[in-house]
Amino acid sequence: MRIAVLPGDGIGKEVVPVAVDVLKAVLPGAEYVHIEVGHERFLREGVAMSEEDFENVKKCDCILFGAITTPPKKCYRSVILTLRRELDMYANVRPFKSCMVSPYNVDFTIYRENCEDLYCGMEEVSEDMVLSTRKITRHASERIARMACRRPGLKKLTIVHKANVLRSCELFRNVCIEVAKELSVPYEEMLVDAMAYSLIRDPSRFDTIVTTNLFGDILSDEAAALIGGLGLSPSANIGDRYALFEPVHGSAPDIAGKGIANPIAAVLSAKMLLEWAGRGKEAEMVQRSVDRTLADGVLTPDLGGVYKTSDVRRSLLKYLEAP
Numbered sequence: 001m002r003i004a005v006l007p008g009d010g011i012g013k014e015v016v017p018v019a020v021d022v023l024k025a026v027l028p029g030a031e032y033v034h035i036e037v038g039h040e041r042f043l044r045e046g047v048a049m050s051e052e053d054f055e056n057v058k059k060c061d062c063i064l065f066g067a068i069t070t071p072p073k074k075c076y077r078s079v080i081l082t083l084r085r086e087l088d089m090y091a092n093v094r095p096f097k098s099c100m101v102s103p104y105n106v107d108f109t110i111y112r113e114n115c116e117d118l119y120c121g122m123e124e125v126s127e128d129m130v131l132s133t134r135k136i137t138r139h140a141s142e143r144i145a146r147m148a149c150r151r152p153g154l155k156k157l158t159i160v161h162k163a164n165v166l167r168s169c170e171l172f173r174n175v176c177i178e179v180a181k182e183l184s185v186p187y188e189e190m191l192v193d194a195m196a197y198s199l200i201r202d203p204s205r206f207d208t209i210v211t212t213n214l215f216g217d218i219l220s221d222e223a224a225a226l227i228g229g230l231g232l233s234p235s236a237n238i239g240d241r242y243a244l245f246e247p248v249h250g251s252a253p254d255i256a257g258k259g260i261a262n263p264i265a266a267v268l269s270a271k272m273l274l275e276w277a278g279r280g281k282e283a284e285m286v287q288r289s290v291d292r293t294l295a296d297g298v299l300t301p302d303l304g305g306v307y308k309t310s311d312v313r314r315s316l317l318k319y320l321e322a323p
């Protein structure tokens with residue numbers, strides 16, 4: 001298996017190498033293709049990801065990604081949005097499962113549509129007004145709904161939208177309901193504002209959530225807080241040909257370079273890569289090493305601990321070497 005490794009910027013450069021070491025411990029035969037992309041590259045070379053980089057990514061089976069700094073004043077096309085769109089990785093799958101350091105007991109997965117919505121890049125910008133187009137299609141709504149409905153062990157689907165106000169959400173909602181009925185999946189629907197409230201009020205009632213791109217982006221950072229933070233929250237971007245695995249968090253410039261970034265979200269993203277590749281046994285080994293590391297109290301400051309990224313790495317590898 002060829003894995004493209006794109007650490008990106010900031011703490012991406014600190015947590016992705018830990019995830020690669022973990023993968024190497026359980027998957028020694030894989031080939032790792034390192035590619036530098038992102039803001040730091042842009043500042044140096046005037047390009048965040050070249051055509052050649054993109055072609056090299058396409059030659060790999062899957063991608064392990066860190067995070068990219070995207071300054072508000074747009075100076076280049078977002079690398080992650082480009083990869084998601086160009087490689088048609090239409091499903092952003094974000095599992096939130098409590099562990100021993102989590103403040104709440106939750107176990108649900110958000111399926112976020114990954115290629116449309118306000119992120120489609122159709123914007124008319126003038127000095128006093130910006131018009132952003134929200135694109136929602138039957139095709140994209142249907143395929144994310146189908147993937148959510150086919151989640152192994154699904155108990156109930158929650159369709160999140162704002163169809164009382166937005167016609168685009170009405171289409172998304174109707175298509176999701178059609179798919180749920182066709183596949184005989186029990187479902188409920190919830191307006192996104194009520195969902196933001198219920199996620200905090202009663203998070204244990206949720207199982208499988210399907211929603212549009214922007215709502216999924218926001219709700220998943222909220223969900224990350226329920227399990228103990230962004231440092232514990234992995235994700236997968238899945239398409240029919242390519243898949244990219246990345247922590248939910250960004251490049252965290254406030255802690256970058258201090259050696260205290262929590263690498264577990266990146267490591268659990270590598271675990272999702274193993275599951276996607278059909279390496280269930282290796283994925284379980286990684287999960288066990290994470291559980292044992294947390295049980296030992298080897299925690300970075302975001303989890304209330306005093307340990308460094310390198311300490312967590314050492315503990316994970318120790319448990320992988322002596323399972």
Ligand code: NAD
Binds near residue numbers: 011071
């Ligand atoms: P962020 O996720 O980088 O950080 C939010 C907060 O969580 C910060 O206080 C940070 O220190 C903390 N945090 C995040 N991950 C952590 C970890 N692994 N360990 C310990 N603490 C962690 O969000 P932000 O600050 O809003 O964004 C910073 C930059 O990242 C921005 O330029 C943004 O555009 C970019 N970003 C990129 C992606 C991506 O590439 N997929 C995703 C989100 C944000």
